[in-house]
Structures are given as C-alpha cells and as structure tokens.
Amino acid sequence: MTLNALIVACGWEPALVPDPEVEVSGAYVSDLLSDVMAHCPDGAVLITVQNHTNSVAVCTLVGAPAIVLVHNREIPEEMQAAASREGVALLRTTDDQFHAALRVGKALGIGVGE
Amino acid sequence: MSTSDSQPPIASEERTTLGETDNDPIVLLELIQRLKVRDVMTSNLVTVPRDATMQQAQELMRQKKISSVPVEEKGRLFGLVSIDDIIRALVAGTIHESCGRHMTTKLVVLEDDMPLSFALRYFDRYHYGRFPVINRDRQLVGIICHRDINRALLVELTQELHRLEGASLQKDGDDGSGSLYLLREFPICKYDFENAGKAANQIKQVLQEKKLPPKIIRRIAVAAYELEINLCVHSDGGVLSWQISNGRSEIVARDAGPGIEDVEWACRDGASTANEWIRSLGFGAGMGLVNVRRVSDEFDIKSKKGSGTTVKSIIYIEDKAS
Numbered sequence: 327m328t329l330n331a332l333i334v335a336c337g338w339e340p341a342l343v344p345d346p347e348v349e350v351s352g353a354y355v356s357d358l359l360s361d362v363m364a365h366c367p368d369g370a371v372l373i374t375v376q377n378h379t380n381s382v383a384v385c386t387l388v389g390a391p392a393i394v395l396v397h398n399r400e401i402p403e404e405m406q407a408a409a410s411r412e413g414v415a416l417l418r419t420t421d422d423q424f425h426a427a428l429r430v431g432k433a434l435g436i437g438v439g440e
Numbered sequence: 441m442s443t444s445d446s447q448p449p450i451a452s453e454e455r456t457t458l459g460e461t462d463n464d465p466i467v468l469l470e471l472i473q474r475l476k477v478r479d480v481m482t483s484n485l486v487t488v489p490r491d492a493t494m495q496q497a498q499e500l501m502r503q504k505k506i507s508s509v510p511v512e513e514k515g516r517l518f519g520l521v522s523i524d525d526i527i528r529a530l531v532a533g534t535i536h537e538s539c540g541r542h543m544t545t546k547l548v549v550l551e552d553d554m555p556l557s558f559a560l561r562y563f564d565r566y567h568y569g570r571f572p573v574i575n576r577d578r579q580l581v582g583i584i585c586h587r588d589i590n591r592a593l594l595v596e597l598t599q600e601l602h603r604l605e606g607a608s609l610q611k612d613g614d615d616g617s618g619s620l621y622l623l624r625e626f627p628i629c630k631y632d633f634e635n636a637g638k639a640a641n642q643i644k645q646v647l648q649e650k651k652l653p654p655k656i657i658r659r660i661a662v663a664a665y666e667l668e669i670n671l672c673v674h675s676d677g678g679v680l681s682w683q684i685s686n687g688r689s690e691i692v693a694r695d696a697g698p699g700i701e702d703v704e705w706a707c708r709d710g711a712s713t714a715n716e717w718i719r720s721l722g723f724g725a726g727m728g729l730v731n732v733r734r735v736s737d738e739f740d741i742k743s744k745k746g747s748g749t750t751v752k753s754i755i756y757i758e759d760k761a762s
Contacts, residue, residue: 357722358722358727359669359722359723359725360666360669360723360725360727360728360731363666363731364662368658376721376722378633378721378722380636380637380723383637383638383640383641384637387637387640387641387644387658387661388661
C-alpha cells in the first residue's frame with residue numbers, strides 16, 4: 327500500500343509527506359531508538375512518542391518511510407527540518423500506540439483472520 | 441635639540457623566537473607565515489602632530505593607556521613619542537615643548553604586507569616593544585606590539601582548532617588487492633544530540649553508493665549508530681573511525697573517558713547508566729552494545745574506569761571463503 331493510501335485509511339494528519347507513493351509494508355511501535363534500530367523492518371512506519379530529530383535519524387538508517395506521532399504530539403521545527411532533509415514523512419494522530427497500530431493492521435489486512 | 445635616537449627597548453631576556461626552532465608546531469609555523477603584519481596590527485591609531493606639546497602627548501598616552509604615540513601628519517610618519525621621551529622631557533624641563541623637537545626619530549618600521557614571521561624576528565632583533573607599520577606608499581597605517589600578536593595568534597589557533605576538530609578524515613580507493621578501501625573519521629561531541637546519527641547516516645550513504653547488499657548496509661549502520669550514540673551519551677566525546685579494507689568493515693569508537701567500571705555488565709541487555717532526560721529522548725535503554733555485538737562478526741570492548749573506552753565492531757562484507 328502507498329503511504330498516501332495508508333494516511334487516508336488511518337485518518338492521520340499529514341504534517342509532511344515528501345513521497346506519497348512510497349510503499350509501506352507495516353508498522354513498528356517503539357519509543358526506544360535502539361529497539362527501533364534492532365527490529366524495525368525496512369518499509370515499516372514508526373509509531374512513537376519520540377518527537378525529535380533522533381527519531382528521524384533512526385528512520386533514515388532503518389529505511390522507515392514515515393513517523394506517526396501518537397497523542398497528537400507537537401512536531402518541533404528541528405524535527406520538521408530534519409525530516410524534510412532526509413525525506414521522512416511526519417504524520418500525527420490523536421490515537422495511542424495500540425490504536426494507531428491497529429489501524430495500520432486493518433488497512434494492510436495484517437492479522438485479519440489469524 | 442634633544443631628539444632621542446631610537447625606539448626604547450623592552451627588557452632583554454633569554455628567549456627563542458617563534459619560528460626559529462624545529463620544535464614549534466607546524467600549525468603555528470604555517471600561521472606566522474600566512475598571517476601578514478596588516479592582519480595583526482592595530483590600525484585604529486592615536487597620533488599627534490609635530491607641533492603638539494610633549495605634555496599633550498603624555499596626556500593622550502595616559503587617557504588611551506598606551507606607552508607610545510606616533511607623530512604623524514597626513515599619513516606621513518615623523519617619529520614616535522615614547523614614555524622614555526616623556527620622562528626625559530620631564531627631567532629636562534622640556535615637557536611644554538613640541539613633540540617634533542623631542543620625539544624619537546630613528547625608527548625601525550615594518551611594512552604591512554610582511555609576513556608575521558618577519559615581524560617576530562624584528563621584535564627579537566631590536567627588543568622594541570612596538571613597531572610602526574607603513575604601507576607601500578610609505579603611509580602610516582598601524583602599529584604592532586606583542587599584545588597584538590598574542591591576540592591574533594590566539595584567535596587564529598582557536599579557529600584552526602575548531603576546523604581540525606570538525607574535519608572528517610576521508611580516504612577512498614582500493615587496498616592494493618583490488619578490494620574496496622574506505623576510511624572515515626567522525627569527531628563526536630558529548631550530548632550533541634542535534635548531530636547524533638549523522639556519522640552513521642553518512643556511512644550508510646557511502647555503502648549505498650558502493651552498492652553493498654542492503655542487509656550488510658543495515659548491520660554496519662546499526663553498529664555505527666549505536667557506537668555514535670554511545671559516544672554522544674556516555675563519553676566525554678570521542679572519535680568514530682570507520683574503515684573498509686580486506687573485505688571487512690571495521691568501526692572503532694574511541695573516547696578518553698570516563699570509562700566503564702564493569703564492562704561485562706555494560707554489555708548485558710538492559711544494562712544502562714543513562715539518566716532520565718537521556719531516556720526521555722529514547723536513548724539509554726541498555727540495548728546499544730547488545731545491538732552492536734549482535735550485528736558484528738567480531739566484537740571487542742576495552743575500558744577502564746577513569747580512562748577511556750574503545751569498542752570495535754567488525755562486519756565481513758565479502759564472503760571469507762571467496
């Protein structure tokens with residue numbers, strides 16, 4: 327599924343979307359950046375509370391195309407600038423991590439019927 | 441006429457002029473060659489005309505807290521009134537007479553486009569406290585003293601230090617046997633979260649340009665990132681070196697302190713000494729070294745409390761059997 331289609335399906339606020347057509351394979355939920363480095367699959371969106379430049383750096387390294395900030399967390403200017411520079415999408419939702427991940431699962435048909 | 445013969449010398453002492461020994465740092469030697477007298481001199485000049493009285497010169501020197509004043513008219517330098525000249529005038533009762541009569545006239549001057557090394561030799565040879573500076577048209581353009589030189593060298597050396605600290609070493613090529621050879625060094629500063637991850641990102645970009653397999657790239661990027669963050673979070677600052685040669689990637693994170701008390705404990709999953717605010721940024725989960733060891737084919741850590749830590753991660757990028 328394209329990122330754009332996932333944004334529409336999940337009802338996320340698109341704060342920055344450098345490439346709407348990039349393919350999304352799933353989601354990874356974590357607030358620990360080392361955990362993201364260790365386990366986030368390539369092509370997954372990162373669902374997190376970490377609203378700073380280091381989350382962008384980690385996404386760049388693991389090949390995560392987008393960060394979904396839960397609880398409608400603010401996006402600091404430096405984070406916006408870093409994401410723009412690195413081509414990482416920034417999305418916001420009022421959901422918590424569980425419900426944000428649930429929406430991704432539904433949109434991608436992951437876990438349905440398991 | 442009681443005109444002084446020459447500029448007053450400063451106290452003589454045993455000294456070695458900068459640039460005259462083989463022991464001076466190369467950076468310093470280059471600086472004193474590169475800097476011109478005009479880069480160092482004071483050009484905001486306080487001067488008096490020839491018909492000013494010695495008392496006026498003395499008052500000016502007192503107000504401006506200077507130890508000599510050039511006698512100048514329309515850019516032409518006629519002489520210099522020094523504290524010695526003032527004392528001499530006071531003793532002789534000529535303090536109300538003109539500077540033109542009692543100034544020092546035999547002057548040694550420097551030209552503004554001379555290298556600083558030349559000026560340093562003049563200071564050493566003549567033992568004067570200051571030299572007037574003239575330009576090619578023989579116009580007075582400044583005055584130079586030891587303090588000007590010290591200030592200029594401190595500013596230049598600080599800039600040079602910043603440049604050297606910020607410079608990333610870079611060497612590319614092959615290792616002689618046709619294998620890829622790369623070398624990069626990244627200085628990492630303590631708590632510089634703004635730039636944390638940039639070294640790892642650069643490493644990843646280079647590997648992508650060299651078209652290495654994505655799985656290998658990710659392993660190297662993970663090791664580089666974790667070691668970079670460790671330097672940023674836990675050390676007093678250090679250097680992340682990355683080298684590719686002989687078909688393997690070698691990342692070395694080296695710092696000068698504070699060192700790890702229990703290395704074995706530090707390498708356990710979840711072991712962390714990070715404080716709350718570092719944890720709030722998503723760091724300090726105690727997974728960093730575990731991640732590095734997990735992605736590495738060879739892993740080594742050496743540390744001692746009170747001194748530095750060196751962590752090495754080796755990842756094979758070519759099949760060892762091939």
